[in-house]
Amino acid sequence: MASSLVFGAVADDLTGAVELSAMLQAGGARTRLVVGAGAVPATLDGTDALVVALRSRVAPPDEAVAASTLAARRLRALGARQIFLKYCASFDSLDTGNIGNVAEALRQDAPPAPVLFCPSFPEAARTVFHGHLFIGLQLLADSPKRHDPLTPMTRSNLVDVLAPQTTLRVGVLPFERVAEGAAAIRRHAEAALAEGTPFLIADAILPADLQRIAEASVEWPVMTGGSSVAAYYPALWAQRGWMPPEAAPPLTATAGPSAVLAGSCAERTREQVACFGQSHPVLSLDPMEPQEAGVARALDWAAARLGEGPVCITTSDDPSRVAAAQAAYGAIAAGRRAEALLGALAAGLVGRGVRRLLVAGGETSGAVVEALGISQLRVAPFRELGVGLCQAEQPVPLALCLKSGKLGSVDMFARALAGMEAAHA
Structure with missing residues (x-):
């Protein structure tokens, strides 16, 4: 009999999918990675998290939405409690997508709830404060990312980056609420949702901020961000009894050219x-x-x-x-x-x-x-x-x-x- 999946992730590129899978594995989650929505199996045993790697970051928006939606529907059919949209810590995207448009499509298939956008990765010096993304001490628009050949990032305010990509209203989950803890995050996000703003850019500077955001969002049907915030989920799943304490077998040594x-x-x-x-x-x-x-x-x-x-x-x-x-x-x-x-x-x-x-x-x-x-x-x-x-x-x-x-x-x-x-x- 197939086991119920806890977490289903849709990653917009392969290296991000690998990084996310590695962090979930390190947290004790039995994790599998498949390449392409078509590779999602019909049944699944012994897996807590399934990560689907797509090539959707710079794909035509209609293709990105279609592939991501298909992957998410197959993950939900396996029982996934949460769908997680994984993207780069530098929020790589264009006005046409593919973060806001994909997140909007994933939310349409889910029960109403807030959706956070949390690209912060403090270990890699990617942080968000008052909605602005910093690369080290530089604002995103002042960093080398402004010269990216595929997704030049010329704005640092992520509300301004995300808003053209979606028909939904975008706001900010401010650092002050994050610092108050998971309950305050939920209250702020649910109040924003009630006022017509379902999408919030989450401020996060320190690893402790990501832990609080993970605690607040673990039961929401859709979440988005980098692998750094998702790394805190396995411990929360274990606390809730959603996954058994079974470690995955190690990789084997490989010789050859x-x-x-x-x-x-x-x-x-x-x-x-x-x-x-x-x-x-x-x-x-x-x-x-x-x-x-x-x-x-x-x-x-x-x-x-x-x-x-x-x-x-x-x-x-x-x-x-x-x-x-x-x-x-x-x-x-x-x-x-x-x-x-x-x-x-x-x-x-x-x-x-x-x-x-x-x-x-x-x-x-x-x-x-x-x-x-x-x-x-x-x-x-x-x-x-x-x-x-x-x-x-x-x-x-x-x-x-x-x-x-x-x-x-x-x-x-x-x-x-x-x-x-x-x-x-």
């Missing part, structure tokens, strides 16, 4: 590629060159070096060259060309025996996993910001590290590849 595929143009990814290149071979590809020729050249280059250690193939580039590519092809099309190239390379590398693969970039990770035909991943418990370790059994046994372009230490590439050779509890 290894490689890095870097598609993110984030400054941190480019720093990581440069650091890796100090002691390992790196090949830079122009994603605008014909794909067949680029893939063949890169695979020949890698084949001659894989026996000596890990290699890196990258399409990451400086902002000026990215802007030129976008001007020629359009922002989304230019990104998709790079993702298709790296997806084809991933399939070629795995076909040549690579069994440990690090992929840098959320959209790139989605493209690679799709190209490899992977529909389900086992995820290791969270250990380090920006390092999402997981394993696929089909179509071939493969260890993966799927990382956001903006996160991870500068020297993480080599460390993560080496770490895949050890078991992860």
